[in-house]
Amino acid sequence: MGMTPLASPELDERTDERSQASPARPWQTVVWNDPVNLMSYVVYVFRTHFGYSREKATTLMLHVHQDGHAIVAEGAREQMEMHARAMHDYGLWATVREAPE
Template structure:
């Protein structure tokens, strides 16, 4: 077995949770727009205006970024959206 000194290794270490990360809510043919506004207000605590703006983005653009931060927190948000019946994913911010 050959052992190389650590300084001889050319390794780039990056955390798998490098970020920031985003929670994205996607449009679906099932949920009413008023329900999406309700979820955004209840779960995220958005104002009525902010929730409505995000809902319109979901409706017209097909998706909206509803949160950004640490990966673990974004995964919790996505899971909560699933619990409400919304389609959500997590992605690394560009």
């Protein structure tokens, strides 16, 4: 009389693959340049919402102005979506994307 295994090898392999999967990549909130908002207002928003220093907020604003966009935050998707909604509430154009590898 032989013993029957509790789990098939295929199931064990799938479990192993799942446990070895790399953690999910972070997400990013991206603010895009627009022809409406003043640079000083964008700095104000970054300082007010994110609590960034004047220097960091100014650097990010300059990226938006010169490069057309800037990554203003990175982390969990839900948090980045909250930041994007807040940027919309301030009148800024923002999107959320998965961080590139």
